[in-house]
Amino acid sequence: MQQPILEVNNLKKYFDIRGGVFGKKVGEVKAVDDVSFSVNPGEILGIVGESGCGKSTTGKSILRLIEPSDGEVKFEGQDITKLNAESMRKLRRDMQIIFQDPYASLNPRHTVEKIISEPLLIHGMSKQERKSRVKELLEVVGLSSYHASRYPHQFSGGQRQRIGIARALANNPKLIICDEPVSALDVSVQSQILNLMEGLRDQFNLTYIFIAHDLSVVKHISDRVGVMYLGRLVELTDKDSLYDDPKHPYTKALLSAVPLPDPDIEKERIILEGDVPSPSNPPTGCAFHTRCPMAMEICKNIRPNFEQVEVNHFVACHLYNGAEQ
Amino acid sequence: MTEAILKITDLQTHFFTDNGEIPAVDGVSITVNKGEVVGIVGESGCGKSVTSLSIMQLVPSPPGKIVGGAIQYKGEDLLTASKKRIKDIRGNEISMIFQEPMTSLDPLFTIGNQIREAIRIHQKISKKEASRKSIEMLKLVGIPRAEEVMNDYPHQLSGGMRQRVMIAIAMACEPEILIADEPTTALDVTIQAQILDLMKKLNKEKNTAILMITHDLGVVADICDRVIVMYAGQVVEEGTTREILKDPSHPYTKGLIRSIPKLHEKDQKLYSIPGTVPKPKLGVVGCRFKDRCEFAHDRCFSDSPELFSLGNSRHSRCFLIDDPERKVAQDAAANIGSQ
Structure with a gap:
């Protein structure tokens, strides 16, 4: 068995809600609530879910850009949640992130060269080395070396995302967390970036955690996919079993809700009632029971465990956990 | 015979900026028949939103200006109509919903206030009667506890609920056409999925025509009868959804269809159209897609293609239609490519 590059155990992130005259803690938002998974080297793990389900918070907590409240994040066997700031900074060379909004994640006052070479500078590289490395990186992501002296506003959305990718690649990372990297892009540009990311994975033997809300995109790029709902993972398996044989009622509804660009496919659509409940006051028991068409009495009180129901197919649902016993 | 209720002919909407004149919409013709759902698809900057704003005459002016063409609603030219007449039509016979429901609702007024306002501008009814009608509309769009929601402010509702409220406002006067911009x-x-279902229901029950502007071909397949594809300010193809x-x-x-990752198909390498969408500018010679097109030939660089007819209401702005021999060669090449 392969040693996973990243192991996340019982990760939790609670945000305090403060109120009143003295800013007393009046409640908490359970943005990420007991999430566990592992990622193997060279793998692309997709995480999907609707807005507010905690998928971005999970990504940022892994890098400790948001300090997790509880749980373990093991990178190459080492628990990084206990590391001090200095060792964490060193480790970030191996773990990078690409953000959703290429307009907001690049400093408008810096040239592309400065943006890409900043991570190199922090990790100590001479000026000459940096210059040639920037050139090399620009070519890797499909831009030209003369782009180095330009500013972000001179590029289109797709090109800016390429700059973001070049910056993430600068220190030869092992793991890249991609937080909605293509959702701000047009369809024709989106496919260019997806192809680029797949190519880079093969070229540099990268591992991605690919966070997105678009199920078709995640299916296209990922090897395994995890589905999140209200801060919890509800299903995790390889992509073919997820899309051909979804187990959790939420996954089923989510898949059936995606409109397909093919008029010949008639599918039964499961329309979920209502909205996602507020994470500051999540339902008791299974978080999905308020909208679930299959809800049973037990779902209201007891939170289902995240268990393996088939080989490499994990589900948190009483429908399956009961059957197994 | 189907009855055309909205007929746009050769619409030209240009923006006059410091960097010169920009033809955002450059000769667009669209017809919407009664009770029909027509989709306009295209990527950002193709002019689909400006087209819809032009119909409602909501293009910010300056810098925007409709410099040519005609927009006929039931035979009446909207571009020459008086301001008062446009006000009568807008929200009453043609209404519009926008992409971002939070910015389209006024945060300072209750939901009830905003729906009542839309109704009372166009219908001479009492406040009480308007309230009754508003509640009825909220129920129609599937809002639970409609009576309470009437007294809520927009920030108290979720995104989906706000969009339902927007649709309730748009549908309050039972318009002939609903323009839905993303x-x-x-x-x-x-x-x-909930909102699309609601729109389908309204289209069936009230026979409201819908002009659906979107970039998502999945949404198009789900709801539209007919589709118009736009690129760089022009219609490049038109036909039924199928x-x-x-x-x-x-x-x-x-290229657009091949570059979407598909949920229902097994994996394959994703196709991508090389290059990026060109910025619209005046005086473009030749086909606007020529720089990104794998089938571009001499004629594409020297002449601008017209919308060639392919029979029925099918049109395509490509010289290949006009040149059967080359088309055969192209199809052969495409087959090799897909195998």
Whole structure:
């Protein structure tokens, strides 16, 4: 068995809600609530879910850009949640992130060269080395070396995302967390970036955690996919079993809700009632029971465990956990 | 015979900026028949939103100006109509919903206030009667506890609920046409499914024509009868939803469809159209897609293609239609490519 590059155990992130005259803690938002998974080297793990389900918070907590409240994040066997700031900074060379909004994640006052070479500078590289490395990186992501002296506003959305990718690649990372990297892009540009990311994975033997809300995109790029709902993972398996044989009622509804660009496919659509409940006051028991068409009495009180129901197919649902016993 | 209720002919909407004149919409013709759902698809900057704003005469001016063409609503030219007449039509016979429901609702007024306002501008009824009607509309769009929601402010509602309120306002006067500009783009998929279902229901029950502006071909397949594909300010292809999605004719439409990752198909390498969407500018010679098109030939660089007819209401702006021999060669090449 392969040693996973990243192991996340019982990760939790609670945000305090403060109120009143003295800013007393009046409640908490359970943005990420007991999430566990592992990622193997060279793998692309997709995480999907609707807005507010905690998928971005999970990504940022892994890098400790948001300090997790509880749980373990093991990178190459080492628990990084206990590391001090200095060792964490060193480790970030191996773990990078690409953000959703290429307009907001690049400093408008810096040239592309400065943006890409900043991570190199922090990790100590001479000026000459940096210059040639920037050139090399620009070519890797499909831009030209003369782009180095330009500013972000001179590029289109797709090109800016390429700059973001070049910056993430600068220190030869092992793991890249991609937080909605293509959702701000047009369809024709989106496919260019997806192809680029797949190519880079093969070229540099990268591992991605690919966070997105678009199920078709995640299916296209990922090897395994995890589905999140209200801060919890509800299903995790390889992509073919997820899309051909979804187990959790939420996954089923989510898949059936995606409109397909093919008029010949008639599918039964499961329309979920209502909205996602507020994470500051999540339902008791299974978080999905308020909208679930299959809800049973037990779902209201007891939170289902995240268990393996088939080989490499994990589900948190009483429908399956009961059957197994 | 179907009755055309909205007929746009050769619409030209240009923006006059410091960097010169920009033809955002450059000769667009669209017809919407009674009770029909027509989709306009295209990527950002193709002019689909400006087209819809032009119909409602909501293009910010300056810098925007409709410099040519005609927009006829039931035979009446909207571009020459008086301001008062436009006000009568807008929100009453043609209404519009926008992408971002939070910015389209006034945060300082209650939901009830905003729906009542829309009704009372166009209908001479008492406040009480308007309230009754508002509650009825909220129930129609599937809002639970409609009476209470009347007294809520927009920030108290979720994104999906706000979009329902927007639709309730738009539908309050039972318009003939509903223009929906990316109504589900800001929403999650499960909520999107709810809203699309609601729009389909309204289209069936009230026979309201819908002009659906979107970049999502999945939404198009789900709801539209007919589709118009726009690229760089022009219509490049037009046909029924099935024709466009199953048998696209224009190289751009083909490329667009091939570059979407598909949920229902097994993996394959994703196709991508090289290059980026060009910025619209005056005096472009030749086909606007020529720089990104794998089938571009001499004629594409020297002449601008017209919308060639492919029979029925099917059109495509590509010289290949006009040149059967080359088309055969192209299809052969495409077959090799897909095998």
